[in-house]
Amino acid sequence: MLQRLLLLFLIPVFELFFCVATISENFEYQVLHKSAVVCDLHCDTVLRLIQGVPLGVRGQGGHIDVPRMKEGGIDLQAFCCWVHPQHVPPESSALKIHRMIDVLSDQFEINSESIAVARTGTQAEAIIASGKIAAVLAIEGGHAIENSIEKLKTFRDRGVRYMTITWNKSLDWADAAADTAPQHGGLTDFGRKIIKTMNEIGVIIDVSHVAESTFWDIIETTEDPIIASHSCVYNLCPHFRNLTDNQIRAIARNGGVIGINFCSSFLDSTFGRKYDILETKYLTEIDSLWEVYKGNRDRYVEEKNTLLGNEFQSIRPPLDRAVDHIDYIVKLVGSEYVALGSDFDGTTSLPKGLEDCSKVPAITKKLLEREYSEEDIQRILGGNFLRVFKKVCG
Numbered sequence: 221m222l223q224r225l226l227l228l229f230l231i232p233v234f235e236l237f238f239c240v241a242t243i244s245e246n247f248e249y250q251v252l253h254k255s256a257v258v259c260d261l262h263c264d265t266v267l268r269l270i271q272g273v274p275l276g277v278r279g280q281g282g283h284i285d286v287p288r289m290k291e292g293g294i295d296l297q298a299f300c301c302w303v304h305p306q307h308v309p310p311e312s313s314a315l316k317i318h319r320m321i322d323v324l325s326d327q328f329e330i331n332s333e334s335i336a337v338a339r340t341g342t343q344a345e346a347i348i349a350s351g352k353i354a355a356v357l358a359i360e361g362g363h364a365i366e367n368s369i370e371k372l373k374t375f376r377d378r379g380v381r382y383m384t385i386t387w388n389k390s391l392d393w394a395d396a397a398a399d400t401a402p403q404h405g406g407l408t409d410f411g412r413k414i415i416k417t418m419n420e421i422g423v424i425i426d427v428s429h430v431a432e433s434t435f436w437d438i439i440e441t442t443e444d445p446i447i448a449s450h451s452c453v454y455n456l457c458p459h460f461r462n463l464t465d466n467q468i469r470a471i472a473r474n475g476g477v478i479g480i481n482f483c484s485s486f487l488d489s490t491f492g493r494k495y496d497i498l499e500t501k502y503l504t505e506i507d508s509l510w511e512v513y514k515g516n517r518d519r520y521v522e523e524k525n526t527l528l529g530n531e532f533q534s535i536r537p538p539l540d541r542a543v544d545h546i547d548y549i550v551k552l553v554g555s556e557y558v559a560l561g562s563d564f565d566g567t568t569s570l571p572k573g574l575e576d577c578s579k580v581p582a583i584t585k586k587l588l589e590r591e592y593s594e595e596d597i598q599r600i601l602g603g604n605f606l607r608v609f610k611k612v613c614g
């Protein structure tokens with residue numbers, strides 16, 4: 221009888237204990253995430269905005285808009301402008317980028333109570349302290365400057381604060397990682413001049429997408445810290461877009477920072493192959509969807525995901541894969557050199573639990589579960605990028 225009474229008493233006590241523990245865990249990560257400055261080093265959201273998607277309205281598709289950024293506690297978002305180098309004549313790349321900056325500026329103006337452009341790290345801190353999101357303008361691919369230092373300076377005057385040196389195609393002055401036949405063995409003399417100019421005028425050098433030879437030439441040439449705005453760890457996922465241990469060590473020595481890309485192909489070495497098989501299986505249907513929805517990126521992605529259905533969902537990596545890449549860099553060089561570089565709206569396959577920017581707090585939860593200190597988490601979420609931003613741009 222006594223035993224039964226004891227059990228009746230103890231079961232609710234245990235339940236209460238676990239319930240309180242779970243509530244306090246949830247509370248802890250939310251409080252920490254809210255108090256931290258959260259920076260995302262890379263998104264392609266402008267590609268949706270130029271199709272007429274409003275930044276201020278919560279969308280069904282895509283990964284970023286103001287309501288979801290607020291929900292995800294995003295304090296600073298780098299908005300990258302990109303044009304495909306093969307789809308436009310080179311002479312029009314700069315104009316297209318200027319048009320994208322126009323669209324971004326209009327959207328920031330419409331949402332001026334929530335978001336403002338930061339031209340310096342100090343300005344970003346003031347914008348964030350006022351309760352708004354700091355937007356950083358960026359360019360992906362040096363083809364945008366059309367071999368002209370003057371055009372680079374014009375972009376700088378318009379507020380561009382980082383430039384990814386190459387995209388997937390080599391330039392006249394720098395080789396890209398995706399290029400199977402590198403043309404220069406790194407940077408040309410003009411390429412080095414561009415790097416030095418970026419140092420002089422305060423534009424951050426981004427090494428995501430560059431060939432390894434270009435990377436080492438940049439490390440040798442730059443006097444400022446650099447970023448890899450959206451790259452992951454080669455040793456965990458041997459993809460040409462990822463960084464070797466030596467490259468990660470060099471970025472740490474340089475005082476730079478690596479933004480971990482959430483794209484499944486860069487996180488999980490098995491994903492790319494599985495996805496290729498799936499795309500090949502539905503090639504005709506996917507092509508038809510593209511023809512119908514190419515003017516509506518969000519709808520195309522939505523319809524494509526519906527088409528691929530459970531087969532696609534089952535191959536998406538878990539959120540832990542993204543955290544593994546953060547963890548690897550921290551263990552290799554310390555917590556001062558890693559950050560978030562989502563590639564939101566630039567990729568169609570994200571880990572489970574990281575479907576859009578509103579889900580970013582899940583990373584903070586995972587880092588706490590892995591017993592990261594609050595200081596380390598704050599550095600990773602945003603402190604590291606702010607350090608580089610302030611050092612290069614003031």
Ligand SMILES: [Zn+2]
Nearest residue numbers: 360429450566
């Ligand atoms: Zn990219």
